[in-house]
Amino acid sequence: MAKEITPRSQDYSQWYQDLVIKADLAETSAVRGCMVIKPYGYAIWEKMQQALDRMFKDTGHVNAYFPLFIPKSFFSKEASHIEGFAKECAIVTHYRLKNAPDGKGIIVDDEAKLDEEYIVRPTSETIIWNTYRNWIQSYRDLPILVNQWANVVRWEMRTRLFLRTAEFLWQEGHTAHATEQEAIEETLKMLHVYEQFANQFLALPVIKGVKTANERFAGAMETYCIEALMQDGKALQAGTSHFLGQNFAKAFDVRFTSKEGVQNYVWATSWGVSTRLMGALVMAHSDDEGLILPPKLAPIQVVIIPVYKSEDQQKALNKYATKIKSMLELKQISVKYDNRDTHKPGFKFAEYELKGVPVRIAIGPRDLENQTVEVARRDTKEKSVYQFVNLDTKIENLLNNIQQNIFNKALDFRDNNTFYADSIEKLNSILDSTGGFIYAHWDGTSETEQKIKEITKATIRCIPLGNQQEMGKCILTGKPSKEKVIFSRAY
RNA sequence: CGGGGUGUAGCGUAGCCCGGUUUAUCGCGUCAGCUUUGGGAGCUGAAGGUCGCAGGUUCGAAUCCUGCCACCCCGACCA
Numbered sequence: 001m002a003k004e005i006t007p008r009s010q011d012y013s014q015w016y017q018d019l020v021i022k023a024d025l026a027e028t029s030a031v032r033g034c035m036v037i038k039p040y041g042y043a044i045w046e047k048m049q050q051a052l053d054r055m056f057k058d059t060g061h062v063n064a065y066f067p068l069f070i071p072k073s074f075f076s077k078e079a080s081h082i083e084g085f086a087k088e089c090a091i092v093t094h095y096r097l098k099n100a101p102d103g104k105g106i107i108v109d110d111e112a113k114l115d116e117e118y119i120v121r122p123t124s125e126t127i128i129w130n131t132y133r134n135w136i137q138s139y140r141d142l143p144i145l146v147n148q149w150a151n152v153v154r155w156e157m158r159t160r161l162f163l164r165t166a167e168f169l170w171q172e173g174h175t176a177h178a179t180e181q182e183a184i185e186e187t188l189k190m191l192h193v194y195e196q197f198a199n200q201f202l203a204l205p206v207i208k209g210v211k212t213a214n215e216r217f218a219g220a221m222e223t224y225c226i227e228a229l230m231q232d233g234k235a236l237q238a239g240t241s242h243f244l245g246q247n248f249a250k251a252f253d254v255r256f257t258s259k260e261g262v263q264n265y266v267w268a269t270s271w272g273v274s275t276r277l278m279g280a281l282v283m284a285h286s287d288d289e290g291l292i293l294p295p296k297l298a299p300i301q302v303v304i305i306p307v308y309k310s311e312d313q314q315k316a317l318n319k320y321a322t323k324i325k326s327m328l329e330l331k332q333i334s335v336k337y338d339n340r341d342t343h344k345p346g347f348k349f350a351e352y353e354l355k356g357v358p359v360r361i362a363i364g365p366r367d368l369e370n371q372t373v374e375v376a377r378r379d380t381k382e383k384s385v386y387q388f389v390n391l392d393t394k395i396e397n398l399l400n401n402i403q404q405n406i407f408n409k410a411l412d413f414r415d416n417n418t419f420y421a422d423s424i425e426k427l428n429s430i431l432d433s434t435g436g437f438i439y440a441h442w443d444g445t446s447e448t449e450q451k452i453k454e455i456t457k458a459t460i461r462c463i464p465l466g467n468q469q470e471m472g473k474c475i476l477t478g479k480p481s482k483e484k485v486i487f488s489r490a491y
Numbered sequence: 492c493g494g495g496g497u498g499u500a501g502c503g504u505a506g507c508c509c510g511g512u513u514u515a516u517c518g519c520g521u522c523a524g525c526u527u528u529g530g531g532a533g534c535u536g537a538a539g540g541u542c543g544c545a546g547g548u549u550c551g552a553a554u555c556c557u558g559c560c561a562c563c564c565c566g567a568c569c570a
Contacts, residue, residue: 219570220570272570344527344531
């Protein structure tokens with residue numbers, strides 16, 4: 001029979017895995033914790049890349065590329081940075097293999113030991129700031145607005161496809177500025193870019209906020225994030241933007257001479273999103289029949305499926321389909337005409353639903369006669385008959401409509417799963433029943449946050465930007481609190 | 492990294508406890524042919540296996556033992 005997907009209600013985590021594998025997004029590999037991103041999944045990632053890259057360029061950034069390997073000594077220059085990453089690093093210690101003396105296979109050549117080991121980058125701040133030292137002398141060299149698309153490695157103990165893998169793809173922006181204010185503005189600007197991207201392309205509403213000290217990036221003064229809510233009520237950090245202060249500039253001695261002739265340390269930011277967004281995309285919108293992709297990220301936006309009995313009918317439908325296809329392509333819509341005669345229409349319907357193709361057009365002899373098509377939308381499963389006239393505009397509108405509808409649905413879900421807890425018991429009971437974003441008062445200390453985490457397994461996802469200031473009592477300690485923060489269990 | 496589970500054809504599985512008519516079961520998929528085609532087609536025939544890998548015990552190992560690899564769940568950890 002067909003590809004069975006575990007229902008969401010039965011086992012959410014299994015449902016997610018089934019989708020990723022059966023929709024052909026990715027699979028596990030022979031290497032622990034590392035995945036193979038398959039062509040269909042990679043096509044979605046490429047669409048994300050294109051959209052983001054355009055947004056980066058539009059905000060004045062340029063792309064560059066830095067090495068995969070980082071000398072160990074670079075790593076230890078920023079104290080909190082190394083502390084944050086030390087436990088999950090892959091290390092290169094040798095550069096050569098040799099035949100085993102017993103003739104069985106090959107072994108590491110002990111004589112080829114590196115004097116200084118290399119760390120496979122878990123992030124690139126250190127190698128980049130070591131490089132920036134040479135790029136920056138004067139205020140005239142600033143700002144530097146560089147992004148790189150790269151892979152990074154974090155030796156995770158427990159992995160899940162896309163959500164947490166030992167190797168993953170991402171972009172990391174690294175900027176250098178003359179003033180603190182300019183760096184902070186950059187940090188927030190890129191956070192805004194991420195929000196726009198999430199809203200407009202992922203069709204995913206997110207909350208912009210600032211992380212607490214516990215959740216802050218190793219080496220940052222302040223970490224900002226966008227947080228999204230998944231269908232099982234768990235939160236997912238979808239992107240981060242860090243204000244790094246002068247930490248890395250001081251660690252790598254990156255100074256510039258100001259207009260006034262004074263030597264100052266440079267101010268820094270870094271920001272990134274990763275293939276984890278693929279996981280967010282799947283978990284935010286999809287259902288028990290398969291993926292639901294927002295049209296703006298769907299590799300195939302419209303699929304045309306012919307239904308015929310005779311060869312003559314097939315030929316006539318081929319012509320009709322080709323006409324429709326070129327008409328839609330003129331509107332920059334990506335169309336696939338699936339004229340395989342090895343599969344029945346019903347099979348194809350199910351297959352494209354599994355793969356999340358937003359719009360399906362079915363054409364048969366009846367349509368040919370009436371100059372109509374049957375249009376089915378993936379998000380609502382509604383079917384309707386469209387006249388051929390102005391089909392291109394109608395489909396274009398439909399795609400926009402679907403994009404918007406998916407976003408609205410996710411927004412409704414989040415609104416319906418946003419709560420307020422005035423006690424630790426309330427917080428816990430909400431977490432155990434529905435999950436979601438839960439606003440609660442907190443006394444502002446790391447100790448309290450830690451204790452709440454131990455009791456409820458929930459963390460503070462963020463303190464929302466522009467948060468309403470209102471006095472209250474911490475749900476754990478009863479100490480005064482000036483605002484509510486968002487708690488959630490998280491991926 | 493600790494605890495638990497899993498690994499048999501492309502996928503899902505029976506067999507394992509209690510070693511021996513087992514030339515390893517069944518379903519889906521694959522291939523060939525015919526009939527089909529408006530929601531996952533039917534019939535007939537065929538191909539497809541280092542039983543995760545490596546050792547060991549034994550006359551004999553998918554089955555018992557040891558080590559390793561990978562995956563899943565829980566925990567610890569995690570920008």
